[in-house]
Amino acid sequence: MTSPEDAVERVVREEFPRILATLVRVTGDVGLAEDSVQEAVVRALTTWPRDGVPDEPRAWLTTVARRCAVDRIRREAHRDGKEAEAVWLLDSDPEPPPDSVVRDDLLRLVFTCCHPTLSPEAQVALSLRTLCGLTTAEVARALLVPEATAAKRLTRAKQKIAAAHIPYRVPSDAELPDRLAGVLATVYLVFNEGYAPSSGDAAVRQDLVDEAIRLGRLLLDLMPDEPGVIGLLALMLLLDCRRAARVAPDGSAVRLADQVRHRWDPAEARQGVALVAEGVRRTPERADPYVVQAAIAGCHALAPSYAETDWDAVIAWYDVLLGVRDSPSARLGRASAVAERDGAAAGLAEVDDIAGLEHHAWWHGARAELLHRLGRDDEAGIERAAAERLGLNAGALASLDSSLAAPPR
Amino acid sequence: MPQYAALIWNADLEPSDPAFAEMMPGYNAFGHEAEAVIRGGAALYHNATATTVRVTGGKGGEVVTTDGPYADTKEALTGFYLIEAADLDEAVGWAAKIPAAWDGGCIEVRPIIEFPG
Numbered sequence: 001m002t003s004p005e006d007a008v009e010r011v012v013r014e015e016f017p018r019i020l021a022t023l024v025r026v027t028g029d030v031g032l033a034e035d036s037v038q039e040a041v042v043r044a045l046t047t048w049p050r051d052g053v054p055d056e057p058r059a060w061l062t063t064v065a066r067r068c069a070v071d072r073i074r075r076e077a078h079r080d081g082k083e084a085e086a087v088w089l090l091d092s093d094p095e096p097p098p099d100s101v102v103r104d105d106l107l108r109l110v111f112t113c114c115h116p117t118l119s120p121e122a123q124v125a126l127s128l129r130t131l132c133g134l135t136t137a138e139v140a141r142a143l144l145v146p147e148a149t150a151a152k153r154l155t156r157a158k159q160k161i162a163a164a165h166i167p168y169r170v171p172s173d174a175e176l177p178d179r180l181a182g183v184l185a186t187v188y189l190v191f192n193e194g195y196a197p198s199s200g201d202a203a204v205r206q207d208l209v210d211e212a213i214r215l216g217r218l219l220l221d222l223m224p225d226e227p228g229v230i231g232l233l234a235l236m237l238l239l240d241c242r243r244a245a246r247v248a249p250d251g252s253a254v255r256l257a258d259q260v261r262h263r264w265d266p267a268e269a270r271q272g273v274a275l276v277a278e279g280v281r282r283t284p285e286r287a288d289p290y291v292v293q294a295a296i297a298g299c300h301a302l303a304p305s306y307a308e309t310d311w312d313a314v315i316a317w318y319d320v321l322l323g324v325r326d327s328p329s330a331r332l333g334r335a336s337a338v339a340e341r342d343g344a345a346a347g348l349a350e351v352d353d354i355a356g357l358e359h360h361a362w363w364h365g366a367r368a369e370l371l372h373r374l375g376r377d378d379e380a381g382i383e384r385a386a387a388e389r390l391g392l393n394a395g396a397l398a399s400l401d402s403s404l405a406a407p408p409r
Numbered sequence: 410m411p412q413y414a415a416l417i418w419n420a421d422l423e424p425s426d427p428a429f430a431e432m433m434p435g436y437n438a439f440g441h442e443a444e445a446v447i448r449g450g451a452a453l454y455h456n457a458t459a460t461t462v463r464v465t466g467g468k469g470g471e472v473v474t475t476d477g478p479y480a481d482t483k484e485a486l487t488g489f490y491l492i493e494a495a496d497l498d499e500a501v502g503w504a505a506k507i508p509a510a511w512d513g514g515c516i517e518v519r520p521i522i523e524f525p526g
Contacts, residue, residue: 117497164520165411167496 004049011057012041016133017218019062021105022097024168027069030112031158034130036072040065059096107222108168114183115166122157123186124193129154131218132211142208144200180223184232184290187215191236196393203253203395209240227282231290234275238297241268252398257306269301289325292317296333311341328357332366344373361392365400373408380404410493412448412521413500415507419514421456421485435508443503449491456485484514491521 016037023033040061054060097105113126121143128134128142140150160166171179194208216233223229245259276298279291296317303309318334331354339347348370357363368383384404388397422429440447459478464470478485490507494500497518504516 115497117501163522164413164500164518165496167498 004053005045007053007057008041008044008048011053011061012044013133015058015061016041017109017131018102018106019058019065020130020133021109022062022102023065023069024109024112025105026066027073028168030130030161031155032069032072033065034158036065036069037061039068056096062096103222104170106218107170110183110219110222111170111179112161112166112168114179114186115161116179116182117164117166118157118160120186120189122153122160123182124190125150125153126157127186127190127215128211132214134211142211180226180228183219184228187212187219188232188236188290190215191239195239196396198393201251201394203247203251203393204243206243209236209243212236213240225282227279227288228290230275230279230282231288231292231294234272234279234294235290235297237268237275238272238294238301241265241272241301247395250398251395252402253395255399255403256300259306261303261305264301273298273301287320287324289321292321292324296321309340311337315341328354328360328363332357332363336366339370339373344370348374359390361387361390362396364390365392365396368400369403372404375408377404410495411500412523413492413494413497413504414519414521415450415490415492415500415504416486416517416519417488417490417507417509417514418482418484418517419487419509419512421487423455423457432508432512435512439507442506443490443492446493446503447490448493450489452488453486455487456481487514 019040020033020037023036024030027033027036043064044057044061048054109130113130114123118126125139125143128139129136134142136151136154137147139154140147143150145153170176190208191212194205194210194212197203197205197208213233213236216229216236219226219229220233241264242256242259243265245261245263246254248254272294276291276294279288279294283291296314299310299314299317314337315334318330318337321330322334332351335347335350335354338350348367351363351366351370354363364383364387368380368387371377371380371383381404384400387400392400420428422432436452456478459476461475461477461479463473463475465473480486487509490503492500492503494503497520500518504510504518507516510516
């Protein structure tokens with residue numbers, strides 16, 4: 001038997017974004033909508049334990065939040081000495097909106113929170129607050145910033161949405177590809193900050209990974225036909241399925257080659273692979289970068305062991321990826337796969353061909369490892385030092401050190 | 410309908426500079442195209458003509474002027490349009506048609522505060 005407090009928490013966690021999205025449409029103001037939903041949640045916490053959880057908690061919260069919004073607008077109008085024009089809020093559309101309307105509201109909110117005129121930091125903070133339903137304190141913990149900083153970032157973003165009239169709508173078909181790419185980039189940013197944190201000491205920040213996957217599932221629910229959405233969720237699931245094998249008991253990262261694969265989550269891997277297949281099926285003309293990256297992760301998920309990886313397939317997918325989205329990190333990934341298939345010397349030659357990465361810690365880390373495998377330990381040591389100097393994170397450095405200490409494979 | 414200031418940050422040219430004249434047709438074309446949404450605006454003389462004014466010791470105090478613009482940046486505030494648009498997307502769309510946006514400068518879009526009454 002769950003307590004009413006737990007029920008409130010669960011409903012709020014699951015329904016907050018949908019209730020908020022409805023309130024944003026009704027009030028036209030993200031800040032007012034958020035304050036009103038928050039007030040409704042507080043009332044639920046006092047009345048549900050006494051009267052029991054209502055049959056339709058979302059409808060209850062939506063109705064109460066709407067009344068709170070009307071009260072707030074009336075108070076504001078009264079303070080300004082003007083007649084309230086808020087009555088229409090009560091009269092119009094008094095029934096809780098049907099699911100299809102809520103879905104559209106939520107989709108609009110996604111595009112507002114990830115609007116390209118907001119900074120990536122603001123998009124991430126807003127998405128965690130409004131789309132994941134995290135409190136400001138939880139957003140602060142997720143971003144490793146003081147609560148006051150998170151609150152300020154959220155307030156400024158909401159002020160800009162209101163003052164500059166950032167639209168609350170789904171972009172037109174012509175704009176959609178670009179805008180969707182921005183939404184996906186924001187979700188992937190949240191994922192990466194959890195999967196390979198750029199700050200802090202943890203090798204993985206599972207809370208952020210979980211939020212990113214929640215966002216990915218939400219996007220798939222809202223846009224089930226978009227290959228990028230399918231591909232991004234597939235990619236996140238296929239990387240996250242290694243969760244239990246990725247971090248050693250001492251907290252250091254375990255490299256893919258050394259991970260104990262029976263500890264990978266088979267259900268998550270299966271789901272990811274199925275999504276890859278779906279994504280590939282939907283992109284016969286032009287590959288989608290997320291689908292392709294997921295396909296590479298899928299090759300690993302399907303291999304019984306590192307030694308049995310189908311490196312031909314991995315390299316072929318990297319070639320597809322370089323065709324649609326060339327990047328130094330994709331080239332480095334291809335070079336590592338070449339090192340496995342054709343030997344460390346061939347891999348090193350490819351790593352050395354990637355221009356412009358001298359300032360990236362992971363480029364030096366990759367060189368250190370390949371040089372060690374070729375028995376060139378003096379040079380490997382110099383590269384290891386460069387990687388550390390350039391800020392390779394503690395977990396990755398520890399795993400590099402353990403492979404440099406081991407006999408060359 | 411919301412209004413936005415589209416502030417033009419660009420190379421600081423004197424009006425006698427041949428480049429200034431070369432620039433004009435582009436702005437005239439924009440003026441025509443955006444006629445229905447332009448609510449005001451001005452082109453400004455170059456930074457060297459600017460005077461920055463401060464008053465010390467409260468209202469009515471000593472007027473202190475400095476020669477030059479408040480912010481001495483590489484690019485200068487060379488003009489602005491006041492534009493009416495339904496939302497920021499539309500305002501950005503208009504800003505992207507102002508020549509400075511691709512001519513080595515940029516446009517800063519700022520929403521206008523609407524005071525009641």
